[in-house]
Every structure is written in structure tokens, then in C-alpha cells.
Amino acid sequence: MSAIFAEAFAQIKNDIESNDVVLYMKGTPMFPQCGFSAAVVQVLAQLGVTFKGVNILEDDMIRSAIKEFSHWPTLPQLYVKGEFVGGCDIVREMFANGELQQLMKDKGVPSSN
């Protein structure tokens, strides 16, 4: 880990440990600023899970750090119970075949749908 990212890494760690579901995205859940982020927001809305959206456009340090933290070069990025699930392709694929619903259930994440 680069020392320069220490603070950002600590913040990411805290966010993903204190929230069941965290989405690192471009824009906000209300106003996504990228089609791929919007697609994941839509999946989470359909699942009916509560999540924290982190708008990386507002924080350059987090934006760079999350890519290193996850060893994943693109956004959005979904975390469930502190574990990296994937980006848009993976989330959509898992939702389509029911794996994401199962993952939420297995991890004890409350869902309204």
C-alpha cells in the first residue's frame, strides 16, 4: 500500500465495515453520472437493499485509492459486508441469475423485495 493512501484506505475500510452495502460510484444514488453506476443503483433498488453511495467524483483521493484497495481499475464497485463483489458486469450477471439475491440473504442483508 502506498503511504499516501493510508488515510483514504482507513476511510474505505471504515465505510465498508460500518455499512452492509457500499457502492463506490460516479454521482449519487439519486443522480448517477455514469450509465454503469446507474445500472448498479437500479439493481440495488430492485433488490430493495439500503446502501451507502460514495460519490468518487467528489473525492479524488478516494477515487484513486479505491482502485488500489480493490485491485480493480474501474468504477462502480460494490461491497457487501466488507467484501468486494464486483463492478457493473458482475453485479448485473449475478442479479440476472439470482446469485446476488442469494448473496444478500447469505450475508444477512435485509431486503424489502
Next chain:
Amino acid sequence: MSPSETYYQRIERKLTAALAPLSLTIVDDSHRHAGHADRIAALKDAGNPTHGHAPTDGLGETHFTVTIVSDHFAGQSRVARQRMVYDLLQDELRERIHALALKTLTGEEANAAR
């Protein structure tokens, strides 16, 4: 790499060499995102950051969709498979490519989906 090699060709060359794909489909979706240029210019005019978007120079090759069938993916999770591809294309992602939609299948999975 030859100076005239396109990003499309670089993706093809690197993935072919490393993953011996049974099938490889690369689609340049950049034209579908060409409208970004106007929005980014508008953001800039409004004093907002351009959020580090890919080059909007009209040359394309910023957004790709890649479907790759390779037995190198056998026994690997979805995340691990995509990391394999991302790692192979890290230069291209850093230099220019803004979005890379990936579908990663083993030969067996591709046959089952057929």
C-alpha cells in the same frame, strides 16, 4: 507495439497471447458515448471538474465491450477472471480506455449457454 497499432489491436494481441481464447469478440462502443463530450464541456464551463473522463477527442477507442472464452478462466471466480483481463490491459486502461465491459466464460460455460 507498433506505433500504428490501435487500441483494438492491442487488446486483441495481448488477450490472445496470454489467454489463448477459444473465442474473442471486441466491440468499440465509443460512439455510444460520444455525447459525453458536450456534457463534459458543459460541466467545465459551469466550473465543475471533468471527473477525469476519457479523452473526448472524437477518435473513439475509449469504451469497449469484450467477450472472451478461455479455459484459463476455469476454476476462477468472476472477480478473479476480470482481474486477469484488467491486469493484462492495465497500460491501455491507464492511457486511454475509460470503460471496459467484460464477459468472461470458459469453453464449457460458453457451450452450455449456446
